[in-house]
Amino acid sequence: MDRIVIAELFRNAEAYADQEVTVAGWVRSIRDMKNFGFVTLNDGSCFKDLQVVMDRESLPEYDVIAAQGVSAALIVTGTVVLTPDAKQPFELKAANIQVEGESREDYPLQKKRHTNEFLRTIQHLRPRTNLFRAVFRVRSVAAYALHEFFQERGFVYVNTPIITASDAEGAGEMFRVTTIDPANPPLDDKGNVDYSQDFFGKATNLTVSGQLQAESFAMAFGDVYTFGPTFRAEDSNTARHAAEFWMVEPEIAFADLDDDMNLAEDMLKHVINTVLEKCPDEMNMFNSFVDKGLIERLQHVANSDFIRVTYTEAVDILLDAAAKGHKFDYPVSWGIDLQTEHERYLTEEHFKKPTFVTDYPVEIKAFYMRLNDDGKTVAAMDCLVPGIGEIVGGSQREERLDVLENRIRELDMDPEQYKFYCDLRRYGSCRHAGFGLGFERMVMYLTGVSNIRDVLPHPRTVGNAEF
Amino acid sequence: MDRIVIAELFRNAEAYADQEVTVAGWVRSIRDMKNFGFVTLNDGSCFKDLQVVMDRESLPEYDVIAAQGVSAALIVTGTVVLTPDAKQPFELKAANIQVEGESREDYPLQKKRHTNEFLRTIQHLRPRTNLFRAVFRVRSVAAYALHEFFQERGFVYVNTPIITASDAEGAGEMFRVTTIDPANPPLDDKGNVDYSQDFFGKATNLTVSGQLQAESFAMAFGDVYTFGPTFRAEDSNTARHAAEFWMVEPEIAFADLDDDMNLAEDMLKHVINTVLEKCPDEMNMFNSFVDKGLIERLQHVANSDFIRVTYTEAVDILLDAAAKGHKFDYPVSWGIDLQTEHERYLTEEHFKKPTFVTDYPVEIKAFYMRLNDDGKTVAAMDCLVPGIGEIVGGSQREERLDVLENRIRELDMDPEQYKFYCDLRRYGSCRHAGFGLGFERMVMYLTGVSNIRDVLPHPRTVGNAEF
Numbered sequence: 032m033d034r035i036v037i038a039e040l041f042r043n044a045e046a047y048a049d050q051e052v053t054v055a056g057w058v059r060s061i062r063d064m065k066n067f068g069f070v071t072l073n074d075g076s077c078f079k080d081l082q083v084v085m086d087r088e089s090l091p092e093y094d095v096i097a098a099q100g101v102s103a104a105l106i107v108t109g110t111v112v113l114t115p116d117a118k119q120p121f122e123l124k125a126a127n128i129q130v131e132g133e134s135r136e137d138y139p140l141q142k143k144r145h146t147n148e149f150l151r152t153i154q155h156l157r158p159r160t161n162l163f164r165a166v167f168r169v170r171s172v173a174a175y176a177l178h179e180f181f182q183e184r185g186f187v188y189v190n191t192p193i194i195t196a197s198d199a200e201g202a203g204e205m206f207r208v209t210t211i212d213p214a215n216p217p218l219d220d221k222g223n224v225d226y227s228q229d230f231f232g233k234a235t236n237l238t239v240s241g242q243l244q245a246e247s248f249a250m251a252f253g254d255v256y257t258f259g260p261t262f263r264a265e266d267s268n269t270a271r272h273a274a275e276f277w278m279v280e281p282e283i284a285f286a287d288l289d290d291d292m293n294l295a296e297d298m299l300k301h302v303i304n305t306v307l308e309k310c311p312d313e314m315n316m317f318n319s320f321v322d323k324g325l326i327e328r329l330q331h332v333a334n335s336d337f338i339r340v341t342y343t344e345a346v347d348i349l350l351d352a353a354a355k356g357h358k359f360d361y362p363v364s365w366g367i368d369l370q371t372e373h374e375r376y377l378t379e380e381h382f383k384k385p386t387f388v389t390d391y392p393v394e395i396k397a398f399y400m401r402l403n404d405d406g407k408t409v410a411a412m413d414c415l416v417p418g419i420g421e422i423v424g425g426s427q428r429e430e431r432l433d434v435l436e437n438r439i440r441e442l443d444m445d446p447e448q449y450k451f452y453c454d455l456r457r458y459g460s461c462r463h464a465g466f467g468l469g470f471e472r473m474v475m476y477l478t479g480v481s482n483i484r485d486v487l488p489h490p491r492t493v494g495n496a497e498f
Numbered sequence: 499m500d501r502i503v504i505a506e507l508f509r510n511a512e513a514y515a516d517q518e519v520t521v522a523g524w525v526r527s528i529r530d531m532k533n534f535g536f537v538t539l540n541d542g543s544c545f546k547d548l549q550v551v552m553d554r555e556s557l558p559e560y561d562v563i564a565a566q567g568v569s570a571a572l573i574v575t576g577t578v579v580l581t582p583d584a585k586q587p588f589e590l591k592a593a594n595i596q597v598e599g600e601s602r603e604d605y606p607l608q609k610k611r612h613t614n615e616f617l618r619t620i621q622h623l624r625p626r627t628n629l630f631r632a633v634f635r636v637r638s639v640a641a642y643a644l645h646e647f648f649q650e651r652g653f654v655y656v657n658t659p660i661i662t663a664s665d666a667e668g669a670g671e672m673f674r675v676t677t678i679d680p681a682n683p684p685l686d687d688k689g690n691v692d693y694s695q696d697f698f699g700k701a702t703n704l705t706v707s708g709q710l711q712a713e714s715f716a717m718a719f720g721d722v723y724t725f726g727p728t729f730r731a732e733d734s735n736t737a738r739h740a741a742e743f744w745m746v747e748p749e750i751a752f753a754d755l756d757d758d759m760n761l762a763e764d765m766l767k768h769v770i771n772t773v774l775e776k777c778p779d780e781m782n783m784f785n786s787f788v789d790k791g792l793i794e795r796l797q798h799v800a801n802s803d804f805i806r807v808t809y810t811e812a813v814d815i816l817l818d819a820a821a822k823g824h825k826f827d828y829p830v831s832w833g834i835d836l837q838t839e840h841e842r843y844l845t846e847e848h849f850k851k852p853t854f855v856t857d858y859p860v861e862i863k864a865f866y867m868r869l870n871d872d873g874k875t876v877a878a879m880d881c882l883v884p885g886i887g888e889i890v891g892g893s894q895r896e897e898r899l900d901v902l903e904n905r906i907r908e909l910d911m912d913p914e915q916y917k918f919y920c921d922l923r924r925y926g927s928c929r930h931a932g933f934g935l936g937f938e939r940m941v942m943y944l945t946g947v948s949n950i951r952d953v954l955p956h957p958r959t960v961g962n963a964e965f
Contacts, residue, residue, distance in 0.1 A: 032752060036720065038652060055752040056720075057926045075719035075751070076652050102926040106752070131752070132897065132927030155711075155918040156925070158718035167715070171655040178645050185505060185543050188638040192956040193660065193704075193727045194673075194742050196963045206661075206675045206697070208704065210731050213680040214691045224681045230673070230731055230741070231963035237660075237675065244622075244956060244965060248634070251625035252542035253503065253523075260660045260726065264677050264697055274697070275661050284542070285499060285522040285573070285598070430599065451622040451965055458623070459524045459569040460599030489659040489711060496663045496698035498711060498918055 032106070036076035040111065044121045047111040054081060054123065055106045055131065057159070060142060063097040070096065070128075072105060078165060078312035082122040083107050089126070096128050102138050102159065104131040147485050154489055154498045162321070165313035166486055169306055170474045176305035177258060177279055177470075180298050186281065187252040190259060191241025196233050197448050204264040205236035206274075237262035242280050242465060243399070243452050246428065249282040249463055250455050256281040258470075266493050270482040271420075273471065275491040282465035288401075288410045288427040291464035292387050295414055295423045296337050298468070299385070303333045306477050313478075322479025328417070329477070331384075338386040340377075342369075342408065345388050348381055349373055368395045369413075371420050378415040385416045398438045399452075400426040412466070419476050425466020432456035499573070503543035507578065511588045514578040521548060521590065522573045522598065524626070527609065530564040537563065537595075539572060545632060545779035549589040550574050559595055567601035568608055569626065614952050621956055621965045629788070632780035633953055636773055637941045643772035644725060644746055644937075647765050653748065654719040657726060658708025663700055664915050671731040672703035673741075704729035709747050709932060710866070710919050713895065716749040716930055717922050723748040725937075733960050737949040738887075740938065742958040749932035755868075755877045755894040758931035759854050762881055762890045763804050765935070766852070770800045773944050789946025795884065796944070798851075805853040807844075809836075809875065812855045815848055816840055835862045836880075838887050845882040852883045865905045866919075867893040879933070886943050892933020899923035 034053045056074030070083040087093040099105070109125040139153055140160060150157040157163045181188070194208050210230040211217065219225040226234040241257040248255040257280045265272060281298075283290060307314060307329060318326045340348075349363040361370045369377075369388070378386045390408040393400075400409035414423035429435045435456055439449055446453075474486040484490040489498045501520045523541030537550040554560040566572070576592040606620055607627060617624040624630045648655070661675050677697040678684065686692040693701040708724040715722040724747045731741060748765075750757060774781060774796060785793045807815075816830040828837045836844075836855070845853045857875040860867075867876035881890035896902045902923055906916055913920075941953040951957040956965045 032754075034752060036652065055928070057717075075654075075716075076721070104752075104926040104928040131929070132923070134925045138925045155714035155921060158715050164718060167656065168654055168719070170657075171649075171653075174655050174657075175645055175649045178642055182638075182642045185503060187542075187635055188641050189634065189955055190637075190641075190727070190744055192742060192958060192963075192965075194729075194958050194963055197965075204677075206677060207680075208673045208675060209680070210671075210673060211680055213674075213676070213678055213683040216680040230733075230960060231958065232961045233963065235963050247622035247965075248625050248955065249542075250524075251631060252635070254543070260657070262661075266697075275659060277657055285501060285571075287499075454622060456599075458601045458605045459571040461522070461571040462598070488656055488715065491659060491661050491698065493697060494699045496659075496661055496700065496702050498659075498664075498714075 034106070037072070037074045037079070037081045038076035040081065040121070041077055041079055044111065044113060048113050048121070049110060051108060051110050051126065052123070053106065053108040055104070056081065058099055058101055058103045058105060058134070060101065061097060061099060068093070068097050070105070070107075070125075072107065075164070078161075078168070078310075078316070082119050083109065083125050083128075084112075084122050085125040085128065090128065092128055095130065099130065100134040100136060100138060101141055102134040105129065106131050147482065151484055151490070158488075161316060163485075165310075165316050166474070166478055166480055167488065169310050169313055169478055170486060172306055172309050173302050173474060173477060174258070174470070176302045177298070177468075179305070180301045181254075181256045181281060184254065186254040186256050187248065189241070189245055189248045189255050189257050191238070191244040191257045193238050193260065194231070194235050195238045196231070196235050197243075205239060206262055206264045208235045208237055239263060240278070240280065240467065242282065242467065245280055245282040245465065246463070247451065247455055249284045249465070250459065250461075253284045254281070268493055270484075271472070273483050273487060273490055273492055276483070276487070277470040279468040279470055280465060282463065284463045285461050286464045287462055288389060288412060288464055291425050291427060291466055292337075292339065292389075292412055292414075295387075295412075295425065295466050295468075296385075299414070299423070299473075300333045302473065303329050303477065307333070317479050325479045332416070335384060337414070338382045338384050340382075340386060340388055341390045342388055342392065343390065345369070345373075345377055349376065352376060352381070366392050366394065374413075374415045374420045375417075378420075379417045383417070385414060387412050387414050396426070398442050398444065399428050399435070401429045402434055402438075410464075416476055418479075419472050422472050422476060423466050423468050425464065427462065427464040430456060430460045430462050432460065501573070504539070504541045504546070504548045505543035507548065507588070508544055508546055511578065511580065515580050515588070516577060518575060518577050518593065519590070520573065520575045522571070523548065525566055525568055525570045525572060525601070527568065528564060528566060535560070535564050537572070537574075537592075539574065542631070545628075545635070545777075545783070549586050550576065550592050550595075551579075551589050552592040552595065557592055557595065562597065563595045566597065567603060567605060569601040569605050571598040572596065573598050614949065618951055618957070619964075625955075628783060630952075632777075632783050633941070633945055633947060634955065636777050636780055636945055637953060639773055639776050640769050640941060640944060641725070641937070643769045644765070644935075646772070647768045648721075648723045648748060651721065653721040653723050654715065656708070656712055656715045656722050656724050658705070658711040658724045660705055660727065661698070661702050662705045663698070663702050664710075672706060673729050673731045675702045675704060706730060707745070707747065707934065709749065709934065712747055712749040712932065713930070714918065714922055716751045716932070717926070717928075720751045721748070735960055737951075738939070740950050740954060740957055740959055743950070743954070744937040746935040746937055747932060749930065751930045752928050753931045754929055755856060755879060755931055758892050758894060758933055759804075759806060759856075759879055759881075762854075762879075762892065762933055762935075763852075766881070766890070766940075767800045769940065770796050770944065774800070784946050792946045799883070802851060804881070805849045805851050807849075807853060807855055808857045809855055809859065810857065812836070812840075812844055816843065819843060819848070833859050833861065841880075841882045841887045842884075845887070846884045850884070852881060854879050854881050863893070865909050865911065866895050866902070868896045869901055869905075877931075883943055885946075886939050889939050889943060890933050890935050892931065894929065894931040897923060897927045897929050899927065
């Protein structure tokens, strides 16, 4: 079939003026005005629909086409006619229309508004709605923008493993990966499950982070990044948590916390600018129907310097706000882990900008973060953005073998499991840093969509693994 | 630290001539000639090493540096001196060298050759060797080339789910994903494991393919692709199989098997050309030390049309070869699944080119492949390449609801599980096609590396999940 995509017509309408072309797509609506009719057709190549005009007199199949339902697949050959005075810049005057595949009256996406909750029950059809066509194109463009950002800076993309025998942070609840039959598991002498008989000869889990493995690659390539799925078996049913989500984790050698923040800030701005440039129709839709003011807010972020404030300064700001009467559900004091309400106060009400909070108390952060000279804080940073809260979390890594080994002992972690990680400090250690970007939170931030279930093609949350 | 990467020096040596720059990297070797010495330094930004020259007289730290071991991390400030008559185009005359991190005598990668088997036991250090620095950069460049190929053609990148409640082909052996304690599983009335009490409220597995979900997105966006990890719990310990590997799966609407093959051929050529262009040093290394003739073979492939031959024709060729005395371990007859020896004979000995074999017997292919008019073959295609065998497998999909439903019944599959898939044929079905590219096989093909364990950062195979 020698067809062109509708996006190509919108890019170069004038070049196709008065020419015959063939397009193929799905019906969005049909208006039958008796002697002539209009079909709006979308082929997924762009957000915009093509207006097809059909004339009863010159189109023998007029009645067959006029009777098609929403989402029928059509192949249309016709002439491009520029319509400078109309709403759309051109239309296609049909010479021939073939039905490639009919639709049916029980098609669930008839012309009325559906709730996002309902649309989650038809995940195989919801990409055909305006909202989800926009969300998933922005997701795709943002993903590529991230690859582009890192690749053009010479970073090496590393596919860290999904199945792992270790727990990156000794923290997250993990999914077990197994071929053992739980109805009849092999047992050892003591009656425990004998994982030496499992597929990998040991107990294995789904990864919660590729960071530690990425660090070994950073010690060879300098600058690396991962971009892949990560997992948390947390029993939390919120609008911001999913059991399966994608994460970007760059890791940079010969770099400190400032370099790390510079990288995160540049990255976020690059993604915002790329999406604004490449997805104007989608972004206008979000701006009109999902989150008014979205575009202006993103442009503001892309054009301003992010705030950088220490945890200690942030706590003082929050204490000050509380003293002035701001009500927090969780009381503020130095040493607490900042709650979402605190993060949002800082970024949304106090600074009204993306905000890096740095140098957190050592007790509330992971073992691999570099101990500051004060002995009580670590060189960590979280990037908080309005409407989302934490979008990036990172740190300078502890590159001093003795300090790292102390910390592993203090926390009663298994030194054998971290031998490879300590080796990186034995053989040519260097200051280095990295961060993790929750990709779905980025897409939520870019689109204004407020539930993580609506930016994942097939969300996995506690109790839900449909499609 | 205001440093530049060594790749930048190699790109623009003349611009830096006689200028002072700072670089940071790891020692590959040190030669101490008493009054002067040479340090070869690599920072991972490119395959090439930088030659640093140090002069005892002008460098107070000369002895400290000369005593450093392989892989020590150094920060060097010095002047770029062009050396048009030497092997390397320039060198760095050191004014100051700081030790960022020492190495040790027990560093396992001293200057001698190691077997790939040994290097697999130090997966955290092997990226520092020439072989693996080359493999993993090519892997990264090839991954980005794939994204670039599809994105520039307007394809939407879809992250299909990793955790799934269905089995895409009713075939592969799958890993179970669970939070149930196998030592003490919840049981139902009949004494079976009660998966309604598992994390997702049902039994879930790691995906073997994102194709079916990708098809629902193709029916909205026209052209889509996935690129993510997939899993097989197969107990096969070969050089070409891993339990965790990455796959690219495009899916295209309003397209038939020819369009599908055109896409696969263009994609393979794009990746080959990109890697040859962007990784000349790495490719020369492979060509010299891993697989002599590699570059010539890849160039040949990039510049020639792939062979297209039906399964029936292929069987005739194999029967003919057997009749002429070629020994096959598995006898050939119409209806058999082609074995690796058959595939390799076709692509390596008979055609000496990448070869598409099409239109396989319906009995040996998956339920979703489109039935041909002969009623006994399906519109499938495998792309076979010399040295690897099958690298791409695809098909035109069955778009006719009645034919598809018949097939699901015939194979005694659960219609409820495939209702969403059949819906795509109910509401605006259209001819469409797609394929899967095993990404690791592509990297093996590009590099000449013959074991899949050596193109995966952390290979997962039966009995092995290290690091």
